[in-house]
Amino acid sequence: MKPLRFKPLLKQTLWGGDKIIPFKHLHENLENVGESWEISGVPGNETIVSEGKYAGQPLSAVVADMKEKLVGVANYQRFGNEFPLLIKFIDAAQPLSIQVHPTDEIAHKQGKERGKTEMWYVMDSDPDASMLVGLKEKITPEEYKEMVANDTIVDAIDHYDVKEGDCFFLPAGRIHSIGKGCFLCEIQQTSDVTYRIYDFKRKDKNGNYRQLHTQEAAESINYTVLPNYRTEYVPEENKGVMLVQCPYFHTLLYDLSSPVTIDVSALDSFIITIVTKGSGKLTDNEGNVIDVQAGDSLIFPATTKQIKTEGKMKLIETYV
Structure with missing residues (x-):
């Protein structure tokens, strides 16, 4: 069977930029495209096969038909007809909100199906691209809520200037925000559970502040402080x-x-x-x-x- 290729699912966002459409060689006239969902089995946001035997079908239908031949025996036993990964390209012309994702265990307690662990691989970004990843000082859940309320939560998060080739692993519970100028590939669990902690006092197109999830986030944050949140690796040519x-x-x-x-x-x-x-x-x-x-x-x-x-x-x- 030929590999599966999909029609991208383009998402226009408050913070989206202009990199995704030319990067993907698309003939679309859309502004502020913040995300391209490349491979997705998220209900309501599934990507559609673009060519071949399964052309026109959503990813879940292909999994249901091919089962372990597509995903593997253990994966089919573990996930059934749900494809386990979500792949995105993200272009941030403005910073995304500061956010966190719950673990599977915490998500279940909060009535969600699962949490979200993800990673970022930085592509050709702007020279001043940066992001916020991980706590740089020890705070308590109570202090966290106070810092959100008094607009100082950014002071508690580590700041990174980034360039092409940088990688960040974001296990569930790690506080983070993609900064202005970042263009990256995101690999994550099939989940759309995101708790917005702080949104820089921005308003949406209707003049309203976007909803914050302060309590859910407080329950989800891993308050451990690490010395470095960037993934260190040694590049090698022609080798994985x-x-x-x-x-x-x-x-x-x-x-x-x-x-x-x-x-x-x-x-x-x-x-x-x-x-x-x-x-x-x-x-x-x-x-x-x-x-x-x-x-x-x-x-x-x-x-x-x-x-x-x-x-x-x-x-x-x-x-x-």
């Missing part, structure tokens, strides 16, 4: 470099300048490939040849044994 390993996904980065064969025969999982820069070809063990360029996101089924790459590109590989 592990960025994140967690119970929800494993993610590797390939900086490709020569042909490479990626052996995935030992994985009991689908493989998602995301091209963040450059272009080339991907060929699977069945002989399917796919031309790819920056902005392309594909799902290779769990039956895939190997993926051969050609071309000069940066490629993210992620699986469960």
Whole structure:
């Protein structure tokens, strides 16, 4: 079976920019596009297969038809017909709200289906791009609420200037905000549970402040302070470099300048490939040849044994 390619689900936002449409080579006339949902099984926000046998069908229908052949035996037992990952491109022309996501356990207590753990890989962003990630000082839930009320919560969060290639792992409970000028790829659990902590006193198009979730967030924040929240790794050409390993996904980065064969025969999982820069070809063990360029996101089924790459590109590989 050929890898699955999807129609992007574009989201116009209060803080969205103008990078996504040209990056993905789309012919759309939309402003303030903050997100492109590349691969999504979120109910009400599912991506649709764009070509091949399953063209026109939502991702959940493909999972229901292919089952473990698409996602892997263990993943199908664990997640059923729900695809376990959500892949996005995010373009922030203005800062996003400061927010946090609950763990699965806390989400269940709050009446939600699951929490959200995610990661960011920074792409070609503005020179002054920055973000807020993690607490830089020890605070209590009571102090947190006071700092939200008196507009000083930003002072408690670590600030990072960022550039292409930077990576941040955001386990559920880690406070964060994507800053102005950031252009990134986000990999996360299939969940849309977000608690907005602080929104810089902005108003929406109707002149209203957006809802804050101060109490739910207080219950969800992990108040542990770490010395560094940036993922440190050593880039290597033509070799997979592990960025994140967690119970929800494993993610590797390939900086490709020569042909490479990626052996995935030992994985009991689908493989998602995301091209963040450059272009080339991907060929699977069945002989399917796919031309790819920056902005392309594909799902290779769990039956895939190997993926051969050609071309000069940066490629993210992620699986469960």
